[in-house]
Amino acid sequence: MEKSTVIGLTLGFLAVGTGMVLKGASLMALWNPAAIMIIVVGTAAAVLNAFPMDELKKVPKLVKIIFKEPQITSKREVIHSFMALATIARREGLLFLESHLESIEDPFIRNGMQLVIDGGDAEYVKLLLEEEIYATEERHRVGALIFTQAGTYAPTLGVLGAVVGLIAALGNLSDIEKLGHSIAAAFVATLLGIFTGYVLWHPIANKLKRISRKEIEIKQMIVEGVLAIQAGKSPMAIEQMLLVYLPVSERRAEREENNVQETQGTA
Known part of the structure; x- marks a missing residue:
């Protein structure tokens, strides 16, 4: 409550x-x-x-x-999700992401990634996602x-x-x-x-x-993340791009957490 x-x-x-x-x-x-x-x-x-x-x-x-x-996907969860998706896309290719869509809980992320996998160009994907954001905002x-x-x-x-x-x-x-x-x-x-x-x-x-402003801002983050993966950006580049949506006080903690995860993954 x-x-x-x-x-x-x-x-x-x-x-x-x-x-x-x-x-x-x-x-x-x-x-x-x-x-x-x-x-x-x-x-x-x-x-x-x-x-x-x-x-x-x-x-x-x-x-x-x-x-x-x-319950709305938090900004940090959005960053983690797109870093994970970017890692898979770089290793296996965009089409391989389709097998991971069911594990994505946020329907907006899932819908955006499906548009990318289906071969929509960046302008088309951005237009559709922004139309959905506008409808939600209205x-x-x-x-x-x-x-x-x-x-x-x-x-x-x-x-x-x-x-x-x-x-x-x-x-x-x-x-x-x-x-x-x-x-x-x-x-x-x-x-x-x-x-x-x-x-x-x-x-x-x-x-x-x-509450609406919070949800819309997260959806805008997701649009940026979807387009970045479509453009083939690296996980680190996506992280840097999406970190601007976090308060300055949280950015350092987020970077440190991701560095720890990367260290553990390579150990």
Whole structure:
């Protein structure tokens, strides 16, 4: 489970709850069915109006990603994979790689190498792989946009809820006690709208964008690796080329690990 999401949600609810208590407000004030209806159902209605149903069907899966980030091939694993494939290609030839495709877990690497083995030229292979990256990026963009829009609608609906509450409060001008309760209830909608918009929906959209960026960068690494093998580059040259995708602090450790493996392999 993604720890930062759990910690963030916990701190968010704790901050609002503790803040209300410190200000002397009752937590029971948050239980306002009318405000909850306006914010939750209103936000859902706005999102339904903004996006087609086939895109909204993916929302449960997107929420699951926030709590459990999908397994993505790491950058170091990509480097190791292409160094191994380059070594085999140099010793046995590109066609011999076909017998090793089943052992490759990442489908994007497997697809790229199959295109190379099938004899596609470099421009054709690059075009197909980049089209797949674009399609993936666009799908991720739409998923994040759903939550971005929800985060935009919710605070505005909070203002709408406050207006509705104030209209009800104006009907109780003769009863001071009811008037006070009505005004307090009116601003609960604003609180819920701002909270859901800026503590839930916008941060969820941001996290989805970051996960997408990470996956896209790894796919771009894979394209570079596939084209390098097709061009007949050496394992060391491929390593140097792909190491630029790693943070500087990790490059030295990666080189040392590969040197140890080479030493053990020749021993």
